[in-house]
Amino acid sequence: MAKLNLSQVGHSLFAIAIIAIVYYLSARFALSITLLNHCALASVLYPPIGISLAAILLIEHPVWLGVFSGAVMSGRSLDQVNWLTAFLAATGNTLEVIVASQLLKQVEFSRLLRRVRDVLALIGCGAVLAPTLNATITTLTSAAISQPTELMNHWFASWLDSSVSILVFTPAIVVWGNQELRVPHSFRNRLKKLQPVLVGQRTIEFYIWLGLMGVWNGLMLTTSTGTAPIVQGAALLLLKYSPFLFVVWAALRFGQQRTMLCLLIASLSSIWGLTQIQQGNFQSSLFQIQIAIAIMAIITLVLVATIAERKTVEAQLRRRIEQDQFLAESTLRIRQSLDVKQVLNTTVAEVRAYLNADRAHIAVFDEQGFTDVVAESVAPGWNPMLGTRSPRPILADIAVLFEQQSVRVNPNSDMTQNEFLKLYYAMYQVKASIGIAIWQEGQLYGVLNVHQCVAPRNWQDFEIELLTRLATQVELAIQQGRLYEKVQGFASGLESQVQERTAQLQQKMIELETLNQVKDTLVHAVSHDLRTPVLGMLMVLKRLQTKAEETISLSKSVLDRMVESGDRQLSLISSLLENYSQEPHKLSLNYQRVSIVELVDQTLHRLEPLIHQNQIRLEKQIAPDVPQFLADSIQLQRVLEHLITNAMNHNLPGINLAIQVEKAENEMKCTISDNGIGIPPDQCNLLFDKPFLRGSQNHHRTGLGLGLFLCKQVITAHQGRIGVNCEGKGANFWFTLPLG
Structure with missing residues (x-):
């Protein structure tokens, strides 16, 4: 410092x-x-x-x-x-x-x-x-x-x-x-800069101007010395102020820099002429020539500025026409393809060629904030960036740069204060750059970057405006391209979607057919099971009706058969109603802390009359290490009742019934076993289906076979398992519930 x-x-x-x-x-x-x-x-x-x-x-x-x-x-x-x-x-x-x-x-x-x-x-x-x-x-x-x-x-x-x-x-x-x-600059560079000024289209005309000024000076000198008094009177006055015509000529033909030089030469020549022609009051002549020089300078400056403004407007109009033409041609080439990659490649190629830059590329961001250079046009001799990926997410760093405006102009990378940009410029030899943000759906999609790598560059306003307008067209083209890709994706996936929907419809048809079969089977079972007891009861009643006595005595065996038939009908109808009440609704559970010991005792207490009536020899084994767990006590009690009553209803009186509860890892297992007639092995896997159709040898059993199906629903809703073991004599029904 x-x-x-x-x-x-x-x-x-x-x-x-x-x-x-x-x-x-x-x-x-x-x-x-x-x-x-x-x-x-x-x-x-x-x-x-x-x-x-x-x-x-x-x-x-x-x-x-x-x-x-x-x-x-x-x-x-x-x-x-x-x-x-x-x-x-x-x-x-x-x-x-x-x-x-x-x-x-x-x-x-x-x-x-x-x-x-x-x-x-x-x-x-x-x-x-x-x-x-x-x-x-x-x-x-x-x-x-x-x-x-x-x-x-x-x-x-x-x-x-x-x-x-x-x-x-x-x-x-x-x-x-x-x-x-x-x-x-070095002296050589100064000469290079001055060369277009000293040697150009107006050089010969400028030399003619200098020659005529020399002639004017010669006339002034000869007139003042009297060696050749060829100019006199009004012509002499006109000669004194003729430099005014020379500077107007220069303003119209030579451009701003040469006109300023001509004005200086003409002014000095006028002063020199005054010193040579000393006629009358010198102070008065001095004032006159000063006023003339001032007027000449003012008119020249205004005239040069007016011409410069006109040329500036003409240049702006010409650039505007060129921009519009370039933008129209670029937009046409961009929109000729709906492929986003081709759109980006066309854009960077057009931009680099028009601006005569060393590199133009487009980097896009992914969902994680990483950036990938997906399109690039680079001049020979400079490091390519195509395909490079940022080593870390930089979306936040780039978004900060474009918070205020969508254009970031840097004419000299050495003046950059941002540490991230310093590293970026040094890595890719960037001396000057323009960055244009590309937006999609209000989010920063990517950045169009133009680099000058040879030396710093003073970017012009029309170049920035052109890139801004082109970026808008690129945004629209990218949006259309992405929509086209989505449409292509929809089109390519349409056939598979149709096939998938067709398969789903076929599956629904199969399910519907299966459901209809189940309904038909259910109706058949109801009609078959209900028809038999009703016909039996009608036969007994019609036989009694044929007797002539006013009062008919009824034996106890007939009465027992009628009661049994009615009970069976009631049981079948109750099972049917229970099935239809459960069918349209999913099972909802009311979880609370449950003790399996209390639940088993309550169930056995409710079923005590049936147990006594069927002369059941009951054995209960409940492990003391089984903790309380979350469950719906009402639904679990229904499961226990179904399993215990099934054992009594499907066996002869006097069987042994054992209830065993134990803890197995993170679950509780409950087993209800009997030593009855057992279940055929081919029916064990069908017991929990709806409905379970009994064979001809089981017509004496009541119900529609829906109890075990409902038990499976309850246990499955508790995320447990249920099953049956039919090996040897009797049947062992079991279910498990999670303790967690």
Whole structure:
């Protein structure tokens, strides 16, 4: 930092010294030309003021110190000027250029002078207002050595000197030195930059202009010396002001830089001609030529700015036409394909070719935030990026860069402050870049990047606008391409979807057919099982009806058969109603803490009359380590009742019935076994289906065979298992429930 400060101080001191020397030499030169040397009066053209204002506008260092120093030295070089007068005059000169520069900054003055408003600002602020301050201070300081009658003339002459100097020298220096003074180049590079200016389409015409100016100077010289007095009278007056025609010619033909040079040459030539033709009052002639130079400079500046504005508008229109044509052609080529990859490849190729860039690529983001370079066009000699993937998710880093606007312009990568971009630029040799965000459905989809790798590049506004407009078309093309890919995916999957739906419909048809078969079977079972007991009861009742007695005696066996038949019908109907009440609804459970010991005891207590009636010998074995668990106690009690009553209903009285409860790992297992007639092995796997159809040997059993099916529903809803073992004599029904 210390070295940097010392370097800046050195540059500032050097600039101040150069300005002071240039000020002093130009002031001495001006006074010597106008034959006013060693006098404290104004000169016809005072270059230091215009040079100083141009220096302040071009150089960032505090060069006003050089202006002040040069003004003091030039003032002391005059006769009858003491240090105080020199300091006061230097103060006026310095304040003039400082005030002029500040006023120009306030009105947003552009040093390019390509707009009429900038020329008018220079005329109004620099050539009219600011010289008033200097003229007043200079006149007051010279009051001691001037006659009172001369003060007004002295003020006007001083004001006119400064105005003409600013109008003639400041535009020429600013236009020619705007870029050259700011950017350090080698001498060879300076020559390359000046070559198009010195040698171009108007070179011959410019040389003709210089030749004619030389002829004019020769005529002025011969007229003044009397060697060839061929110009006299009105022709002489016209000859004196003919440089005006020359500068108009230059403004129309030579462009801004050469016109400023021609204006300077014409002004100096006019002053030189005045010094050669000394007729009448010299001071009056001086004022006339100064006013003529000022008018000539104003008209020239306005004319050049007007032409520059027209050319700028023409260039903008031409660029707009080229942009629209390029955009239309690019959009047409982009929209010729609905393939997103081809769209992106076409885009980067068109952009790099049109902007003459070193690289153009498009990077897109995936769902995790990683970026992939999916399309690239790169000039030979630079590292390719196609196919590269970021080593980490960078979507958040990129999104921050595009928070404020969708365009990020970087003319010089060395000036970048963002650490992420510094690493990125160094990795891929980027010197300048433009990034355009690509959005899809309000989300950052990717970025269109254009790189200049050879050197920094000052991106133009029309280039940025073009990329922005093209990015909009790319967004639309990507959106259409993605929609097309979705349609293609739908089309390719349509056949499989139709096949899948067809298979589903076939499966539904099979299920419906199976359901119809089950319903038919159920109706058949109901009609078969209910018809038999009803017919038996009707036969008994009709036999009793045939007897003639008024009062009929009924034997106990007949009554038992009728009661048994009614009970069987009631049981069948109850089973049917229970089945249909369960069928349309899914089983819902009311979980609560359940003790299997209490549940078994409650169930046995409810079934105690049936157990006693069937002379059941009951054995109960419940392990003490079985904990409480979450279950629906009502549903589990139904399961226990079904399993116990099944053992009693399907066996003869007097069987042994054992209930065993044990803990097995993370579940509870309950087994209900009997030593009855058993179950055929071919029917064990069908017991829990709906409905279980009994064979002809089991017609004496009541029910529709739905109890075990309901038991399976309850146990399955508890995420348990249920089954039966039919090996040997009797049957062992078991179920398990999770303890967790």
